[in-house]
Amino acid sequence: MIIDCHGHYTTAPQKLQAWRDRQLAGLADGNRTLPGPAPVISDDELRETIQGKQLKMQQDRGSDLTIFSPQAAGMAHHVGTQKTSEDWATVCNDLIYRVGELFPKNFIGVAQLPQSPGVSPANCAKELERCVKQLDFVGCNVNPDPSGGYWQDPPLYDRYWYPLWEKMVELNVPGMIHVSSSCNPCFHATGAHYINGDTTAFMQFIQGNLFKDFPTLKFIIPHGGGAVPFHWGRYRGLAQMQNRLLKDHLMNNVYFDTCVYHQPGIDLLAKVIPVDNILFASEMIGAVQGIDPETGHNYDDTKRYVDALPLSAEDKKKIFELNARKVYGPLDAVLKKRGLI
Numbered sequence: 001m002i003i004d005c006h007g008h009y010t011t012a013p014q015k016l017q018a019w020r021d022r023q024l025a026g027l028a029d030g031n032r033t034l035p036g037p038a039p040v041i042s043d044d045e046l047r048e049t050i051q052g053k054q055l056k057m058q059q060d061r062g063s064d065l066t067i068f069s070p071q072a073a074g075m076a077h078h079v080g081t082q083k084t085s086e087d088w089a090t091v092c093n094d095l096i097y098r099v100g101e102l103f104p105k106n107f108i109g110v111a112q113l114p115q116s117p118g119v120s121p122a123n124c125a126k127e128l129e130r131c132v133k134q135l136d137f138v139g140c141n142v143n144p145d146p147s148g149g150y151w152q153d154p155p156l157y158d159r160y161w162y163p164l165w166e167k168m169v170e171l172n173v174p175g176m177i178h179v180s181s182s183c184n185p186c187f188h189a190t191g192a193h194y195i196n197g198d199t200t201a202f203m204q205f206i207q208g209n210l211f212k213d214f215p216t217l218k219f220i221i222p223h224g225g226g227a228v229p230f231h232w233g234r235y236r237g238l239a240q241m242q243n244r245l246l247k248d249h250l251m252n253n254v255y256f257d258t259c260v261y262h263q264p265g266i267d268l269l270a271k272v273i274p275v276d277n278i279l280f281a282s283e284m285i286g287a288v289q290g291i292d293p294e295t296g297h298n299y300d301d302t303k304r305y306v307d308a309l310p311l312s313a314e315d316k317k318k319i320f321e322l323n324a325r326k327v328y329g330p331l332d333a334v335l336k337k338r339g340l341i
């Protein structure tokens with residue numbers, strides 16, 4: 001089985017965005033009762049947004065199952081209040097659940113959290129629990145910067161975040177570090193803000209003692225870990241200056257995905273990062289669309305890069321399947337429930 005651990009519902013029906021627009025318009029008017037009930041979207045409408053798109057791409061590119069979450073840029077935690085984020089996360093997560101029900105062999109949910117700048121992440125516990133216990137979700141996206149490019153909340157090792165980490169440990173689900181849209185014009189969203197978020201989170205994990213307090217807490221750093229693998233020597237050295245070794249300090253807790261959109265980048269990732277810490281992912285349909293004129297293939301068709309790695313079949317199976325089943329605690333149970341293993 002080939003598990004893509006990083007996909008977003010970027011093709012969600014327009015009715016979802018219309019609901020969000022009403023929510024934001026209500027905020028602007030000071031009318032907090034808007035937008036009212038969840039959007040009414042039929043199963044056929046949902047199928048239509050998936051069949052010719054994510055599902056077709058899975059089939060064309062040879063993956064089987066996508067660990068699927070709401071559109072990352074759409075989370076926009078910086079907008080409105082805690083209540084705004086809670087209502088929006090609920091609506092988005094419910095749609096992800098329905099996609100998983102309609103296509104049980106192909107999609108399993110990961111939650112959008114109702115984060116809000118300056119609001120304790122303790123407010124995320126309830127929605128995360130609902131998603132894992134009632135909707136069969138297997139993880140969540142954690143935005144390390146809910147302010148959208150201004151980094152106003154404490155670093156991830158701060159006790160500020162502990163209520164969320166406690167809930168993740170209790171539910172045995174990992175978090176994918178994932179910023180949302182950028183409201184800082186200095187940071188292009190997918191070109192700078194995303195990669196900054198990945199790199200910054202990794203350094204924060206080096207700085208703190210988070211995994212001493214939470215030995216089973218797990219994170220996936222997407223987009224190949226941002227700048228981290230390329231600067232692995234720097235990070236090993238910085239850790240050593242704090243009298244610690246990266247391999248002991250965080251490599252039982254931090255994983256990297258393969259959303260790197262060229263062969264030399266994947267080659268470097270696999271050379272530097274232990275194979276046990278790499279999870280296959282493409283983030284399709286996502287940040288970088290289009291065909292690379294140098295290869296004739298889509299940039300985000302990452303399976304072909306992993307296929308081309310000089311690794312044993314056993315190691316590739318870890319990247320494509322086994323590592324995801326290890327990191328996403330409830331995944332095997334959901335796969336069994338759906339008859340997939």
Ligand SMILES: [Zn+2]
Pocket residue numbers: 006008072178222283286
């Ligand atoms: Zn993403």
